Amino acid sequence: MTPSRSKVEKKVxxxxxxxxxxxxxxxxxxxxxxxxxxxxxxxRTIQKGEIIYRAGETFTGIFAMKSGTAKLVHTDELGNETxxxxxxxxxxxxxxxxSSGRYLCSLVALESSSYCxxxxxxxxxxxxxxxxxxxxxxxxxxxxxxxxIYRIAQSQRSADVRLATFLLELAERYRLRGFSPELIxxxxxxxxxxxxxxxxxxxxxxxxxxxxxxxxxxVEKKFIHILDADGLRRIGS
Amino acid sequence: MTPSRSKVEKKVxxxxxxxxxxxxxxxxxxxxxxxxxxxxxxxRTIQKGEIIYRAGETFTGIFAMKSGTAKLVHTDELGNETxxxxxxxxxxxxxxxxSSGRYLCSLVALESSSYCxxxxxxxxxxxxxxxxxxxxxxxxxxxxxxxxIYRIAQSQRSADVRLATFLLELAERYRLRGFSPELIxxxxxxxxxxxxxxxxxxxxxxxxxxxxxxxxxxVEKKFIHILDADGLRRIGS
DNA sequence: CGGTAATTTGACTCTTCTCAAGAGGCGTGG
DNA sequence: CCACGCCTCTTGAGAAGAGTCAAATTACCG
Numbered sequence: 001m002t003p004s005r006s007k008v009e010k011k012v013x014x015x016x017x018x019x020x021x022x023x024x025x026x027x028x029x030x031x032x033x034x035x036x037x038x039x040x041x042x043x044r045t046i047q048k049g050e051i052i053y054r055a056g057e058t059f060t061g062i063f064a065m066k067s068g069t070a071k072l073v074h075t076d077e078l079g080n081e082t083x084x085x086x087x088x089x090x091x092x093x094x095x096x097x098x099s100s101g102r103y104l105c106s107l108v109a110l111e112s113s114s115y116c117x118x119x120x121x122x123x124x125x126x127x128x129x130x131x132x133x134x135x136x137x138x139x140x141x142x143x144x145x146x147x148x149i150y151r152i153a154q155s156q157r158s159a160d161v162r163l164a165t166f167l168l169e170l171a172e173r174y175r176l177r178g179f180s181p182e183l184i185x186x187x188x189x190x191x192x193x194x195x196x197x198x199x200x201x202x203x204x205x206x207x208x209x210x211x212x213x214x215x216x217x218x219v220e221k222k223f224i225h226i227l228d229a230d231g232l233r234r235i236g237s
Numbered sequence: 238m239t240p241s242r243s244k245v246e247k248k249v250x251x252x253x254x255x256x257x258x259x260x261x262x263x264x265x266x267x268x269x270x271x272x273x274x275x276x277x278x279x280x281r282t283i284q285k286g287e288i289i290y291r292a293g294e295t296f297t298g299i300f301a302m303k304s305g306t307a308k309l310v311h312t313d314e315l316g317n318e319t320x321x322x323x324x325x326x327x328x329x330x331x332x333x334x335x336s337s338g339r340y341l342c343s344l345v346a347l348e349s350s351s352y353c354x355x356x357x358x359x360x361x362x363x364x365x366x367x368x369x370x371x372x373x374x375x376x377x378x379x380x381x382x383x384x385x386i387y388r389i390a391q392s393q394r395s396a397d398v399r400l401a402t403f404l405l406e407l408a409e410r411y412r413l414r415g416f417s418p419e420l421i422x423x424x425x426x427x428x429x430x431x432x433x434x435x436x437x438x439x440x441x442x443x444x445x446x447x448x449x450x451x452x453x454x455x456v457e458k459k460f461i462h463i464l465d466a467d468g469l470r471r472i473g474s
Numbered sequence: 475c476g477g478t479a480a481t482t483t484g485a486c487t488c489t490t491c492t493c494a495a496g497a498g499g500c501g502t503g504g
Numbered sequence: 505c506c507a508c509g510c511c512t513c514t515t516g517a518g519a520a521g522a523g524t525c526a527a528a529t530t531a532c533c534g
Contacts (some may be wrong), residue, residue: 037517074390078474096386104386134371139297141378142335148385149333149341153311155392155437159522190481198393198525205482209354212440237315396490427513437491442514458499 013037019090023064023174024118026134035129039122042066045114052093052107052115057099061119062137067111069187072096074105083196085147086110087171095144105187110187145205155198158237160173161195162209164235167217170228182226250274260301261355261373261411269453274367278357279303282351289344291351296334298356299374302326305350306424308433309333311342320433322384323347323425325410332381347424392435394473399434399446401472404454408463419463439464 014025025033043066046052046222055075064144065087070084072093074179084105087093093115097103118126127133154162167184184192190201197204208224212218216232218225235237251262251274262270280303283289289300292312302324309322309330321342323329330352334340355363364370391399404421413420423430427438434441445461448454452470454461463469 009328043471047420074386075391080390080393082393084386084389093381095382099376099383100380104383122354134375138371138375138378139336141375141382142332143337145378145382145385146336148382149321152321152388152392153313154387154434155389156317156319189479195393201480202482202524203415203522206522209482426511438512439492439514440490444491446514 011043012042014040017134019064019066020180021231022090023116024062024092024140032130035126036118038128039118040064040118041107041117041122041221043114044117045112046109048109048111048197050109052109053097054101055103055106057097057103059094059103059120060102061117061123062092062094063107063118064092064116066114066116068115069110070113070115071188071192072105073108081195083192084149085161086170086196088177088185090177091173092140095141105218159197159199159203160207160210162174162199163193163204164211164216164232166193166197166223167226168229168232171229181229184224184226186224238363249279254303255415256303259327260353261299261329261377261386264373266318271353276363277301278354278356278359280327280351281354282349283346284423285346285348286337287346287468289346290334290340292340292343294334294340296331296338296340296357297361299329299331299377300344300355301329303351305352306347307350308345308347308425309342309353310345318432320387320412320429323407323433325407327414328410329377332378335378348351348427349398367451377454381383396436396440397444397447398436398473399436400430400441401448401453401469403430404461404463405469408466418466421461423459423461 014020014023015033016106017023020026020033025036028036052070053060055073059214060153067213069089070087070093071083072087074082074084082156087107093107096101096105097184123137130136154165155167170184171181174184188196190204193199194201194204208217212219213230213232214228216228216235218227243314251257251260252267252270254260254262257263257270262273265273286288289307290297292310299392306326307324307330309324311319311321313319324344330344332342334466335343349354360374367373389403394402407421408418425433427441430436430440431438431441445454445456448469449456451465451468453463453465
């Protein structure tokens with residue numbers, strides 16, 4: 001599984017991208033989005049298991065998922081891997097490289113995916129045209145921090161709560177991206193879900209079974225139908 | 238226990254502060270430190286249990302611990318509190334307010350402490366004098382994110398490993414600040430340590446007892462002597 | 475269609491939690 | 505300076521949640 005940085009295809013401009021409400025351009029004026037669009041390298045494509053960047057590599061810029069999903073993986077000194085985050089279309093990646101100039105984690109595609117790149121050179125050029133770009137980047141980075149605070153807090157709760165919350169969170173993030181919040185596509189294996197939530201894969205399987213018995217969800221191969229979101233929410237209280 | 242924002246005392250300038258190697262000024266030229274020093278409100282003091290900021294308050298700026306320790310506490314919708322981080326002298330706080338303009342967590346003093354403040358107004362003024370301030374803030378924010386990634390990864394490991402790693406990490410952070418890395422002062426209760434590490438307070442007590450039996454450490458009231466750091470490290474492998 | 479990977483399910487184990495009781499420490503006020 | 509009360513810490517016993525191991529079933533890929 002050799003990683004490959006695939007060919008660049010110029011396609012939909014940022015202004016026309018259906019993800020521009022949640023991607024970097026969010027909150028920008030049309031002419032500002034134009035600048036961003038000119039700087040972005042669009043639609044790089046990768047296959048399942050290939051990497052967008054690897055831990056330890058020099059920071060080359062910020063990325064945005066365009067289609068597909070990816071996992072942000074941290075590997076400790078003993079080789080233990082932890083899935084820190086799941087990235088959906090429109091979400092930004094690469095912030096783990098901001099601090100030291102080297103990426104702390106690796107970013108691995110969970111399925112065939114495409115993404116856009118805002119390279120460091122392009123970012124530098126953009127700063128001249130968009131004085132508030134720094135402010136935007138700062139806020140996005142702060143948002144990554146806040147999300148991880150939320151995750152740390154979640155990690156204290158029981159297995160049921162963590163899984164229920166995870167499903168609801170995925171549904172909500174899909175909803176914000178214009179996908180159905182009732183039918184969520186799991187690009188993760190039970191193994192990966194367990195790793196992400198700090199649970200054994202068998203535990204994931206059992207809890208999903210219990211949720212299904214309680215008719216909160218319906219599991220169908222790689223899809224989960226959310227039948228009773230309020231039921232799932234009640235688990236957390 | 239009413240929170241109070243205590244009086245401002247102008248004291249040691251940033252250039253003379255013994256923490257300037259690890260605080261905001263780290264890596265700056267003397268004249269740049271001068272600018273920072275002029276903008277910082279120094280040596281606000283608070284007592285144990287008082288707050289520096291409260292979750293939900295409008296972002297008023299970045300702070301730096303000058304002496305003492307504090308805890309960054311997240312409270313979820315059910316009122317569950319989670320200690321996200323422990324802050325030591327020279328460490329920066331307030332990054333949980335960068336994203337939304339409101340602090341996500343509360344910052345509570347663990348003992349009598351003092352801190353410096355870089356308010357939003359001062360930050361804005363500074364930007365004109367220090368064009369690279371944005372870059373520095375961005376890196377510091379990214380660093381907070383990276384630290385929380387590290388914490389998420391730790392949260393997957395066993396109780397022994399988490400506690401051993403926590404002690405070693407505290408020792409190292411104290412060492413970087415010029416304190417003895419062998420004798421660490423615990424401003425936290427067992428309860429708070431447990432909360433921070435996702436363990437029951439009894440578990441903390443028992444593991445510390447075990448570490449003491451193995452002569453890795455010596456517990457003496459609120460102090461922990463690290464007798465065998467390598468022994469503690471071996472627990473993690 | 476065969477082989478491999480992923481999932482489910484059961485039985486059992488183990489880590490950690492909870493509950494409970496007692497000891498120790500610290501500050502306050504007499 | 506001592507006594508009291510409160511908070512923190514320790515220690516034990518039992519319970520529970522989640523992990524591990526194992527085997528059978530199902531899904532997926534070429």
